Amino acid sequence: MFRLIQLYASDDHALVDVDTDGYASELAAWAEFYATPISFFGVGRFDAEGRLVDITVDPVCTAAGKSGLCRGATAVVDTDEYHPLCGDCGAWHDAISLRELAKRLGVPVHPARRAAPAHPQNGGDPTRSLSHRIARELATNVADAAWRRHVCRELTMIPRAVNGLFIGVGALSNRQVLDLFPALQQLAGELPAGIHADLRRAAGKPRSPAGLAALRLGLGASCH
Incomplete structure (x- = not known):
């Protein structure tokens, strides 16, 4: 089972908030991740007992500048709001590596293998x-x-x-x-x-x- 994940900062810890909707496949969860206007951190995989096994994050840097989204490869996350960032953008933030984040959460954290869509899919809406x-x-x-x-x-x-x-x-x-x-x-x-x-x-x-x-x-x- 896969669910959308949000993280919140609490001192030096990361609090995990899990969306109520579940998805049978990781692909379906990522489709909803990119479709929803609400911001999530990534997709969590859960075992049969409902325990969080690992988390995949957006593989593309979410930092935005005057020229639009950075779109570099995710390497770190900022510690204020846990936005996925590339190494260059992370240099401007208080950031930690995905490995360090995994230690805070107690589960593996890695970038998703599927590339993010180049542009939001608005579908005329x-x-x-x-x-x-x-x-x-x-x-x-x-x-x-x-x-x-x-x-x-x-x-x-x-x-x-x-x-x-x-x-x-x-x-x-x-x-x-x-x-x-x-x-x-x-x-x-x-x-x-x-x-x-x-x-x-x-x-x-x-x-x-x-x-x-x-x-x-x-x-x-x-x-x-």
Whole structure:
């Protein structure tokens, strides 16, 4: 049995969160991994007793810059949010090797053998298309008032694409959050009323993607 895996940092430990849906094959699990707009760490393999046997991670670096995703080969993970990174991108983060991560988790961790798709498979779905665009562009464009207005106008028509906001905000480093915090607060104030209200409620659950985004947008008691 295969399930999607998320990791959370707790001091020098990694906490494992397991998605409830199970898949009969690793291929099916990875298909869902790339299709869902929610960010996961990798795919876990479980034995007949439900014990985690090993974890495979995205084989492609998830760091994003002005030219888009890096797409180098995964070699390390950052210790803030456990994003898979190549060696070059990992040099800019507090990162550990996959072998070190395996020691923390007590199970083997290795890159998936299947290559990640070159581009998200949107299949003409406007919700997914907008979600991916927000996630991809947020870090470099959130300080642009015109970009914020455009995104908020689109979210008014396609509110489910807010998942892209969770992904984009969640992918920011702590330093980026500090640098961009005024713009993030402005974005929060410009969001459609329904989304703004939902995020305020989500701030009470900071370990969820929505809760983390809410805090980083200045909608909770503190910024993380």
